[in-house]
Amino acid sequence: MSNQVNRQRRNFLGSAVAGIATAELGFIGSAHAQTPSPATPAAAPAGAPQKLGPIRQIKAGELDVGYYEAGPANGIPVLLMHGYPYDIHSYADVAPLLAARGCRVIVPHLRGHGTTRFLDTANPRSAQQSAVALDQIALLDALKIDRAVMVGYDWGARTACIIAALWPERCLGLLSVGGYIMTNLPANRMPLPAKAEHEWWYQFYFATERGRAGLEANRKDIARILWTTNSPKWNFDEATFQRSAASFDNPDYVAIVIHNYRWRLGLADGFPKYAEWEKQLATLPVISVPTITMDGDSNGIVPPSDGKAQAAKFSGPRTHQVVQAGHNVPQETPQVFADAVWSLASARH
Secondary structure (H helix, E strand, C coil): CCHHHHHHHHCCCCCCCCCCCCCCCCCCCCCCCCEECCCCCCCCCCCCCCCCCCCEEEEECCEEEEEEEECCCCCEEEEEECCCCCCHHHHCCHHHHHHHCCEEEEEECCCCCCCCEECCCCCCCCCCHHHHHHHHHHHHHHCCCCCEEEEEECHHHHHHHHHHHHCHHHEEEEEEECCCCCCCHHHHCCCCCHHHHHHCHHHHHHCCHHHHHHHHHHHHHHHHHHHHHHCCCCCCCHHHHHHHHHHHHCCCHHHHHHHHHHHHCCCCCCCHHHHHHHHHHCCCCCECCCEEEEEECCCCCCCCCCCHHHHHHECCCEEEEEECCCCCHHHHCHHHHHHHHHHHHHHCC
């Protein structure tokens, strides 16, 4: 199997930094009637990693979304999306850097994380790729944001790619850590080399009921192992880990994580309401918006690439760079990451 298919199957990959493009900034209003979550934690003790706050809540689609916002209400909108097993604090240092440059920064808890909740307890806990992407479209609508720079790594990168491919009119630009990483279900049925399969231990574990029970009981321990192996050169401390781990206490966390990985491996069905979107994504649509792809040079999941294998998936201007980081690029190298986002945002201003 080619390296490109391998990377598509894992839904991770890499690429990088630079400025691009033209086109007007189609915009945005202010967030209406947003209120801080009553559960917003107190300020961290001196020396402890700072928590993003206040956390606001807004009804968007089928969710009550918890999100952090910074920067001017009339600034260039930037949507920063986290991965698994992480949370909004992957952008704890990136968000203020972008806000200081005049961006309107939105950092949502994805479904199953933090203070994000389902509005209807009867709704299925789907985490297939189109469901997560539609959440972000609903969030932009609720915040009255027409277009934004879409930014993400891991789950967030997949979501950003999907929005750029299916709704390019909502996208000022794309920064995707891992490149073009939409889920390709037929490719996911094919075996990878043994070493690559070994890196997927947690996904195979989650395919079993024992794995579901293990995630329920040991969600933080599993996440800590993945943080360490995903980013072997990242020397995070326990306080930094616990700051994000609090988001895993969401009541839907286990159901969302399990469905995401089982669906990707063809072991759980998708839901009919998303069938049309998944049909479009199955064609692996080309992304036309200005794009930066980025790879961490010490990514413990997928080795960095030169980005050339994915060139055909991008028809617009695109640059690629390998940066000094592991898998959680924005948290490991925030200044480099913020500079890359700003190069997209400022080019659209």
